[in-house]
Amino acid sequence: MSVVQDQDLALLVDTRNKAHLVRVRSGQRFETHHGFIAYDAIIGQPWGSIIPSSLGHPYLVVQPSTADLITHIKRNSQVIFPKDSAYILMRINAKPGARVLESGCGSGGLTLALATAVMPTGHVYSQEIREDFIALARRNMERVGLEQYVTFIHGDSTQGFKVEGKVDAVFLDMPEPETCVSQAREVLKDGGFFGALVPTTNQVVNLLRALERAAFGLIDVEEILIRRYKPVADRLRPQDRMIAHTGFLIFARAVVKPYHLPIGACEANDDEEEAFPGEA
């Protein structure tokens, strides 16, 4: 529907670009230090409308994107940024129909991105040692209506992953992912996708050593940086400051023994003539 309805999730954005994620509830209102907005004034309006607060401050009302939801869910810890989540989805091939395992769940930011990417036919398994984290992440999935695509598993990942059957991809977001590499390989389909995020170079070194010992190949270590500009036509320039580091991303593919591991990522061939050889 292209008009706002009761019980919708909405993003309200003020003129200083501060965004608020709310549930639209008939009869209630959104309170801010710029006055309030009665949700009934929003219901029935087209998405993208500008609604004034009781003190005359304009608010833009839009549907939240997946990136907005990741940014605005309730948190108990740092969520994985949209720039990283987006790239992780691409690199572990989290597409509709995929079965993906993550460990741990954090506040459910990446869980949300994964569930959105693999639905309606895929599924996300999220194993986590802390029950309070699972509780928050599950509540966040319910709020955004994705709970049917996610199974939370309470367990210590160093003891193995309690998922039924093999998965297409595993992503580790935990302090010592090197302790779970062989366990990840066990639940991964042959050729499956492995990913991890760690903040320090020391952790990258430890994880590389574990991957080299286990049956993984095509290992990549990458960082995603985003540079934002002030969107002013007459004075176009980068923002003064930027997020300089969120984490190192490590990707690999599950290989089958006996293997001689190619180190590093595959690169496109300069001469692509042979792509699809034999096809017209």
Added chain:
Amino acid sequence: MSVVQDQDLALLVDTRNKAHLVRVRSGQRFETHHGFIAYDAIIGQPWGSIIPSSLGHPYLVVQPSTADLITHIKRNSQVIFPKDSAYILMRINAKPGARVLESGCGSGGLTLALATAVMPTGHVYSQEIREDFIALARRNMERVGLEQYVTFIHGDSTQGFKVEGKVDAVFLDMPEPETCVSQAREVLKDGGFFGALVPTTNQVVNLLRALERAAFGLIDVEEILIRRYKPVADRLRPQDRMIAHTGFLIFARAVVKPYHLPIGACEANDDEEEAFPGEA
């Protein structure tokens, strides 16, 4: 299936990480300057196997990811890099079920990423003025089995977009996107997602002027940079060289008049206490 089958697409990667995208065909073989591999030697093997060529060179056989497909499809022009494609999908909210319009189609690299993201219930419309581009992009969609999710439209986008009904998102990948901004707004649902990619700052300036004149808000200009590391545990260091620029990404949301446009992107509130106010 976790073993290679006849007619599968496969990525063959040598020890120097050169990757070749091939169609596995029983009775035929993959020729390389390292000798050949008979596809029958691959068929029935688990994905992730290492197969020696006739001259003894090992090749890793894995299923191509969407990123691999983007990188290896036949091209008539520069494709949008996976790092950019991944972020575009996130920012224009291309998720299962979405209806997305792009213009133009190039070789179909972004088309492929969009179709994979919105299937099975969504759809991609790809309008392009050059018939030869459409022919190549369509053939690439057929090769990867995504043709049912994409409708190619032959047409000049400055004359309007010939898509039935409104779409959730529009992405412009063309030299003068500022000439199609109002046309894009017309086919976008209220509150819908707009995106574009241009290589030069002059083009960004022109596009910003067009967006400010049309009904768009929450305008963002961004670049995605990827920094890769040599994945060697004892000598971890960034690669010597990197891709320094592929393009500027511009995003916006379709707003409804009368409007007073907030400039720039929405940012997370520092105080997230009010997220989902009223919910337990």
Added chain:
Amino acid sequence: MSVVQDQDLALLVDTRNKAHLVRVRSGQRFETHHGFIAYDAIIGQPWGSIIPSSLGHPYLVVQPSTADLITHIKRNSQVIFPKDSAYILMRINAKPGARVLESGCGSGGLTLALATAVMPTGHVYSQEIREDFIALARRNMERVGLEQYVTFIHGDSTQGFKVEGKVDAVFLDMPEPETCVSQAREVLKDGGFFGALVPTTNQVVNLLRALERAAFGLIDVEEILIRRYKPVADRLRPQDRMIAHTGFLIFARAVVKPYHLPIGACEANDDEEEAFPGEA
């Protein structure tokens, strides 16, 4: 001298790395919210000593470097960052003995760096339209003892530079440097060095057009970025945030007509065999 003396400039750094630039004055004291330090407790101590404040907070006492002085001088405007100053000195060849002209002077941050680089036999000319800026910059030069190497010139640079004789290098740090390009060429020695700093891409475009019309070649547009790490051996990682943009740097060489301009910077030859041909 390697011990602190009365009237020395000193940098006092607390355990949170907050630095204070002070003049050591016998009989007086440095006041801070961590208590005070009597300068007489510092005088006679070796540089690099740790001195406790009256409340027991340790302060490291070091001689300020040129970078420290740039960062800590009294300002009326943004100073050019040390990362940019350092690179400017290298690119405009500001070495001992050079005669360098800058316009305008700002608070004297770059003036200070230039004077330190060209002394004792070189000289800096600094032309500026605002008398209050000259007054502050001159006072800053006196404080750091560099006044004898700098001549401030009060004048509108669009009307020409009032320097005696030709200079080896010109640096423009002003909002519209394109209005002073031909004037800069007039006072530059043939083959001399030109530099400028501007914050926006629009200004870069304007300056490039002016340089292409005037007698300049080997034009370069560059940005210097600095990425800092948390210096912790067990958890080495980049800082979370960084300064993402201070300005675009434009460099060029003064050429002699008739000329056919090579665009862009010179690059090292891949084959350096011919360097110094004919020398043993």
Added chain:
Amino acid sequence: MSVVQDQDLALLVDTRNKAHLVRVRSGQRFETHHGFIAYDAIIGQPWGSIIPSSLGHPYLVVQPSTADLITHIKRNSQVIFPKDSAYILMRINAKPGARVLESGCGSGGLTLALATAVMPTGHVYSQEIREDFIALARRNMERVGLEQYVTFIHGDSTQGFKVEGKVDAVFLDMPEPETCVSQAREVLKDGGFFGALVPTTNQVVNLLRALERAAFGLIDVEEILIRRYKPVADRLRPQDRMIAHTGFLIFARAVVKPYHLPIGACEANDDEEEAFPGEA
């Protein structure tokens, strides 16, 4: 002099920006695959002139800057890039009059930059274990006329630095700088400047551990990145590729025991009111 003279060093730059560093020698000529240029055709011309080769290809003739000399000297190894050299000079406070020690000398690229920065009253000591490296670096200093400002010392730096008296700054450019940290402290003046360059994160970790054990403070780990643009006014955009990594730079100050080390670099105080307290 502003005209080219016999025996001058000159940079000849072709229209594709390939630069050649030559010694101008009356009676001889510069040979290139674009024909030749007789040096007598250059002698007497103003710097910045465009001189055609025998085949009509134009060459721009300019005096080499220090950055040009670093880039074009004869090499036996990778030289420290101008972007890094420039920042090192600033951070170790290599200004006229300073006494600076480096180890090792490589091909003399940083030696050249240091000598140019500290002359005429300062001096550079360059200790190196390999005699062939010293021979090349010394010859390079002679070629550029800086030999009087540099003393080469043949020796194993792990056995101590054989410099007379204390120095203002030490810079280590060697594979295992952590083995020479205490030796560097011994020859550094109290409060003096320490710097080092290493390519890998593992080396940074080792060096940080050594610095924390020795009498050093204000430790910083940084990288300098340079982003270059295509200098075309109508299509301003970053270059497609860039040098992504040359090395990590580590800086510190020599402190005096007993000390409690502030970790990390000093930062400017937000409230600069107290700068130069007590001065008008």
